[in-house]
Amino acid sequence: MQVAFLLYPRFTALDWIGPNEVLNLLPDTDCVTVAEEAGPVPNESGNIEIVAKKTLDEVTSPDIVVIPGGLGNRLLIEHEPLHEWIRTVHETSQWTTSVCTGSLLLAAAGLLDGKKATTHWLARDVLASLGAESVPERIVEEGRIVTAAGVSAGIDMALLLVQKIWGDEAAQAVQLGIEYDPQPPFDSGSPEKAPQNVIEVARAAAIAQAEEVAQAPG
């Protein structure tokens, strides 16, 4: 079973690593990083680099596709070659998935027209503007397409995929393997739960980060 993780400049690393660490624990899975160009790809904040092992041409029929989010994908909303790859791999994939704003690329490629989908809470309007029915859920299933909300939601989504493909015991064993027994010090992980002042701080930080990324060298 091949799992293709699409990387692009300024993607969010946790969107990718969460599902990678879950799916990679299953037997006979080949989790591969793929990008338009192989080699180091900078993450959203530009402080780290991940090596993309394969080019798009080299990964043509993955069983699972995972599209992570990241501010860098705003430059790819009209990037037809990437959309073409997404549409092509979706033709034969068992599951086509996204984490965070990765769903914007699925929508831009035309896969979410009129379909329910989720994304990072700050991008819900953008997702709707691209033709999806944007819903504030952590995970949304639409046939073979599964979209997850912001960043850490990719871990939950990947566990759900494990459950569907390998069964309950496998999903529980992987959860135990990564000791996923969350105990955050607060309960402010969604805009439906966080206090208004926290929402405003998070929104301002996101706007500042978006400006920084927009001004970063290509």
Place this chain on the structure above:
Amino acid sequence: MQVAFLLYPRFTALDWIGPNEVLNLLPDTDCVTVAEEAGPVPNESGNIEIVAKKTLDEVTSPDIVVIPGGLGNRLLIEHEPLHEWIRTVHETSQWTTSVCTGSLLLAAAGLLDGKKATTHWLARDVLASLGAESVPERIVEEGRIVTAAGVSAGIDMALLLVQKIWGDEAAQAVQLGIEYDPQPPFDSGSPEKAPQNVIEVARAAAIAQAEEVAQAPG
């Protein structure tokens, strides 16, 4: 504020990325990857490579030190140059931390002698054998040293650090920024919660992975 993430061959990527994505969202933080040699470092299962930006010599006084876990560190339990670096940076760090079996390296360096600490549930005995008082907690604070349990526990630990350093509102905003509102399909994320059959499956998978890593080329 400089945050140093130690990388080494066959480390667990999520141990590192979890805290990186949390701490990197704070203003004026410089999250830097450091290794004995700069350049690509393979993760635990060898399917991805992360670029280490700095060598140990280049990072001598980080404010926060994060040591991730990973089966590769079993080869470093007697690797004195690395222990020397850990002891040196701990002299001036505000916080010296570990995720998962990263605590084995803290213990091997002598930082945990007689101190409470935690680790991945499968390595609790190993941690004790290295002189620490191994406790089955998700996060353990001992003065300036904070150890976290397996893999995903690094996210919770990093949020705790944000709370301590930047305050409640900042920690809540970061939690919202990464939409950390966990909804795993099961509640089997610790051996105290998982059914016995799941524990045995996870244990067998870990043993198989350890054998694979032990046989991998250096």
